[in-house]
Amino acid sequence: IPHGIFPYIKLASQRNDQIIKILFFGRILPYKGLDLLLDALFLLKDKELNLHVNIVGPGDIKKYTTQIEQLDFVSVDNRWIPEEEIAGIFSSVDVTILPYREASQSGVIATSFAVGVPVIVTPSGGLIEQVDNRVNGLIAKSITSEAIADSITEIVQNDILRNKCSRGAKYTAENDLSWTKIAQSFGEVFISIL
Numbered sequence: 310i311p312h313g314i315f316p317y318i319k320l321a322s323q324r325n326d327q328i329i330k331i332l333f334f335g336r337i338l339p340y341k342g343l344d345l346l347l348d349a350l351f352l353l354k355d356k357e358l359n360l361h362v363n364i365v366g367p368g369d370i371k372k373y374t375t376q377i378e379q380l381d382f383v384s385v386d387n388r389w390i391p392e393e394e395i396a397g398i399f400s401s402v403d404v405t406i407l408p409y410r411e412a413s414q415s416g417v418i419a420t421s422f423a424v425g426v427p428v429i430v431t432p433s434g435g436l437i438e439q440v441d442n443r444v445n446g447l448i449a450k451s452i453t454s455e456a457i458a459d460s461i462t463e464i465v466q467n468d469i470l471r472n473k474c475s476r477g478a479k480y481t482a483e484n485d486l487s488w489t490k491i492a493q494s495f496g497e498v499f500i501s502i503l
Contacts, residue, residue, distance in 0.1 A: 329360045329465045332402040332426075334417050337368025337387070342408035342431065347376045348454035349408070349461060350383065358465050362406075365390060365398055399424045403471065404464055408449075408457050409433045418446075422482040427474030429460045443470065445477035 337343055343364065350362060361382050364370075367389045370377075377383050390398065399405070405421040405428045412434040419439075421428050428446035430436040440446040447464055449456040464471050 327359055329358075329404065329471075330402040331360060331362045331429075331461065331465075332399065332405045332421075333362065333364045333366075333408075334390075334398065334405060334420075335366045337364075337366055337370055337373075340410050340412075342410050342452070343370075343373060344376075345410070345431075345452070345454050345457055346406060346408040347373060347380070347383075349457035350380050351376070352454060352458040353461060354380065356462065358462065360461070360465050363398075363402065395420065396424065399426055402426060403475075404429060406457070406461070407431065407436060408452075409436060410452055412436045414439060419482070422478040425475050425479035425482075427464070427471065427478045429457070429464060431457065441477065441481070444474065445481045446474055 333343065333346055335341065346362075353360075361384070362380075363384050363386065364377070365386045367387065370385060370387045377385060399420055403426065405417060405426055407415060407417060407428060407430045409415075409431055410433060414435040415430075418428050418430070418436070422445060428440060429449065430440050430446060431449050431452040433452055437448055440448055442448040447460045449460045464474070
């Protein structure tokens with residue numbers, strides 16, 4: 310049964326400028342692969358892609374500071390994010406990225422889909438069950454910086470794909486991740502147990 314959308318997400322993405330904004334959101338923990346993302350961004354540094362990456366969330370970011378300072382297209386908001394700010398953060402980006410080394414399911418994906426923002430994920434655990442590749446996001450070929458860099462490049466350069474995945478993300482949120490559908494799935498499980 311998938312992770313449903315959160316009720317505080319009521320906005321739709323309002324993005325329309327030329328810079329593609331990518332969001333890394335959540336607690337900064339080793340398994341979430343921020344180092345893989347930063348290494349991927351170093352691979353892209355000289356490609357002159359029109360992108361900006363926002364790293365938003367609490368956690369120990371000190372070991373990444375030197376790398377971040379060398380990437381002028383990366384910004385950091387290193388704090389606990391109050392619930393009332395989350396919808397605005399997700400609505401201000403074009404793509405959410407989850408370069409995780411391991412995962413079960415992610416509320417970040419559901420939140421992103423709720424505002425019609427596609428995702429890039431690594432092929433890790435339950436993430437591949439949440440994302441329909443090239444329909445509501447991209448699944449990188451592997452859990453490596455090179456594969457993450459390739460996926461970033463593709464979604465930044467391909468407006469048609471990005472817009473298609475945005476529509477797919479919204480569709481997924483309104484259908485597969487609706488609490489009505491999730492409640493029906495739980496009901497079926499409970500009935501089968503009885």
